[in-house]
Amino acid sequence: MRKDMPEPPHALEVCNHHATGMLEIAWSDGVTGILAHRVLRESCRCAHCTAEMRRGRPVRAGDGTRIVSIEALGGSMLQLVFNDGHQRGIYPLAYLRSLAAPGN
Ligand SMILES: [Zn+2]
Numbered sequence: 543m544r545k546d547m548p549e550p551p552h553a554l555e556v557c558n559h560h561a562t563g564m565l566e567i568a569w570s571d572g573v574t575g576i577l578a579h580r581v582l583r584e585s586c587r588c589a590h591c592t593a594e595m596r597r598g599r600p601v602r603a604g605d606g607t608r609i610v611s612i613e614a615l616g617g618s619m620l621q622l623v624f625n626d627g628h629q630r631g632i633y634p635l636a637y638l639r640s641l642a643a644p645g646n
Pocket residue numbers: 586587588589590591592628630631
């Protein structure tokens with residue numbers, strides 16, 4: 543096991559801006575990532591959404607898409623519940639970080 547690997551940044555604070563439909567995540571390395579709820583919904587990688595994508599029917603979420611509930615799972619994942627009733631989206635923090643890479 544290598545010990546000189548830098549620790550991946552973790553989320554210090556998750557702030558849900560319901561009015562604008564943006565999820566703001568402050569990371570331990572000073573980066574702040576902003577993700578649109580719509581983009582998060584379309585980026586869901588649960589079994590159902592992945593299967594739909596394979597069938598050529600990727601999720602299309604409208605601008606009115608909102609996250610209605612955020613649940614932390616084990617410190618390294620977030621479960622996001624959307625206002626379209628979809629609640630199976632489990633988002634590893636590393637995935638959220640890659641979606642909201644600085645400079646995007
Ligand atoms: Zn899904």
